[in-house]
Amino acid sequence: MxxxxxxxxxxxxxxxxxxxxxxxxxxxxxPKIVAGAVVRYGSRILLCKRNIEPGRGRWTLPAGYLENGEAPPEGAMREAFEEASASIVIDSLLAVYTIRRLSQVQLIYRAHLEAPVFAPGPESLAVALFEPHEIPYQDLAFTTVRWALAHADTPGGPFANPDIVDPKGPE
Missing domain, CATH: 2.20.70 (Ubiquitin Ligase Nedd4; Chain: W;)
Structure with a gap:
């Protein structure tokens, strides 16, 4: 039955x-949980050009949905490997973003490459390191990527959406 x-x-x-x-x-x-990272090598930031929708052909951070039983930092490391063939080290939690219309929570970490070795995975058309002033902001796939890049060099955190009240309250 x-x-x-x-x-x-x-x-x-x-x-x-x-x-x-x-x-x-x-x-x-x-809600669905997404884990990803702002990955650095020196001053440069690793971005992936998406080979899948939504946002095919646009640049993003390595990120994706958590698997069952997976811890968020593990998911961010897995996604970096799947999308950019990159081994990363998680440094700290950068931000927690809420995407209400998608019932999605994104956990974005600060991370660095173990070595300058990377290549496009099946979900990426290209992978590249960008100096902050070289980032193709007009071709970013998602608003949260823009937020994470804006927060990446700001001390402290974790940060949240601009429209979400800081959970820590006033300083």
Whole structure:
């Protein structure tokens, strides 16, 4: 028998959820987590030209969805390897961005290349190191890439969207 679900507010909750009519299982639909990094080699920043939609042909940071059971820093390292054939070292958490329309949370790290070895992976058309003044801002794939690059040289963090109140409160 194929389960059927009804959307209703479960006991003890405040939001409507899909609940199995047969067994009462609650099918939570929660945000997706993305992990990525602003990867440096010296003063230069590693960017990947996307070979997939959305944003095919535009530049981005190495980043992508976490896999089940994966810690965010591991996901950022995996994505750098998959997209840029790059081995990176995570230095610190740079930012936590919330993309409400996509129900997405992005954890962006500061990182550096272990060695200046990189090449396009299957999801990238090209991979390159850019001095900050050389970054093709007009060809960036996502707003969060622009935010992360703007935050990359700012001491402190983690940072958040410009429209999100600083969780640490006033200094």
């Amino acid at each position: 194929t389960p059927t679900f009804t959307r209703r507010v479960p006991d003890g909750d405040t939001l409507a959820r899909d609940i199995c009519d047969q067994c009462g299982f609650i099918a939570y639909d929660n």
